[in-house]
Amino acid sequence: MQTENEVSRRPRNVTALFVALAFTVGAAGAAGITAFRRNKQRQRQGDDAPGYTARRNFRQYEVSGRTVTIARPREELYAFWRDFENLPKFMENVEKVRRTGPNDRAIWTIKAPGRTTVDVETEIVREEAGHFMAWRSLPGSDIDTEGRVAFEDAPGQRGTRVTALIAYKPPGGKLGKVIARMLQREPEVQARHDLKRFKMLMETGEIATSARRRDEAGDADSTRRHVQPEEA
């Protein structure tokens, strides 16, 4: 089994773009999550940890997953997410999402290096209202990716556990090189950040920022260089 897995489970040098893509896009096939689920079943024979935390590979797909608990009702969270046009409110690298027609297709405009954008068209492939939805990029897309998000009631009065799972195949060709060069952060970092922003928005009605003025919000901290204190 190890020999057929060429790509490690944890994305190493891929970026936020990938994650955004993963959240948004989907591509050719369902092979990524299928591989993930197959592995998850194997993993389950060992322990009860989520499959995506396994120390193993998922064939050529990168898989990352995150869970966050949000103190809001499951139906409300589902409905907000299901309206994909809401996603840019908390997904850092998604500029906009526009519905395009049948089968809940949508075009995601993803921020790309050099102030350019990449458009990826996705469709909903499975859903269970109030609980679960999965999407993937349409065939022919530059990036083969799929994502799903599940909503389940947390114990007692704790609200809802939201688990997002992203799988993608690192792209080849020119685009892949551009992305690989630009991407500094692991997609799972981006996934975690996006989910935390989702939690903030749903729980508090806003997303925390330390910007002192409106024109600083969003890139408040990229404009100044962090300075390490001198040793005392």
Next chain:
Amino acid sequence: MRALTWQGTHNVRVDTVPDPQIVNPRDAIIAVSSTAICGSDLHLYDGVIPGMMPGDILGHEFMGEVVETGPDSSLMKGQRVVVPFGISCGKCFFCSHHEYSACSNSNPVDKQDLSAALYGHAMSGLFGYSHLTGGYSGGQAEYVRVPFSDVGPIVVPDGLEDDQVLFLSDILPTGWMAAKNADIEPDDTVAVWGCGPVGLFAIQAALVMGAARVIAIDHWPHRLELARQLGADIINFRESNVLEALMEMSGGLGIDAVIDAVGMEAHGFAIENLFDIAKQKLSYGADRATALREALLAVRRCGKVSIPGVYGGMADKFPLGAVMQKGLQVRTGQTHVQAFMGELLEKIEDGTLDTTFLISHRLPLEEAPRGYRSFHDNQNEWTKVVLKTGMNSLH
């Protein structure tokens, strides 16, 4: 506006910077009337806390008048408010359990990774205390943007002076929670290490809660004298053997409840060179590193240990055996200010608590750099500095 900015180690200055604006719906803008320099600000001054950037505005103890409100703020223009040092959303799991200093939603997402890596979970947002806790501009300024203004600030009556209520922002509730965490019962003998503002307020709180006797430990004569005036017995650790004295003063039983109001903030938040900084501080700050160990040895079997002093890194030679073998209860944490403000405001109004006794100096905001230097260099006499925006500079 004018604001006290951090420029580097032992380098702060008052600059003119752009005024803050309403950014998020629940924001309010406060015009600061009084703001204090906290002992923990000295660790920013000393440059031992990473995540500082030149130009950062310091200050997390402040109060003033509401001058602008966002659409979802519950405050009204003209109200006079004291603002808690910690920023809390009021909606998350922790805030709904009144554990405000553990708020999930106040530290901006991109600032959370460092503290999450160090502690397993991210810290909450704080005013004016490095980018590890959000990079929020602080209160040593003419104006402050206050997020989640419907949760944090408390409106104070006009009949109370600034100096009476300002410390609701941090050190008064911190001393109060320190005593609460010690579960003080009427016959208890309580020992408090450190007679800085938090230690002094913890002494006062322990006495209000009915402790039979409170023993204060420090080495600065003036600070010990303040503790004595509150009603504590005192031990100067430069003159007496603290452990032996505490055993004798508790009739050989040991101290019922111990409070470490010293801390080792100098270790604080150190992510890089964590061990180096820890070792460095243990060597030059040996007295401070000693306080908690001494408290753990002095406390009686099945006694209560409260740690309001700030720790940020890892402790070396921590007497874990004493904790287990004596069956100790240890409680600590950043203060849940919002949980205590109302109760403490009432106690100020009815005269149960005095807050002004520890103020040693009042300076115009413009003289804040002198305040930092003197507070840092002369701890015996400079017990607490309050900065006033409306005061004219004499220099």
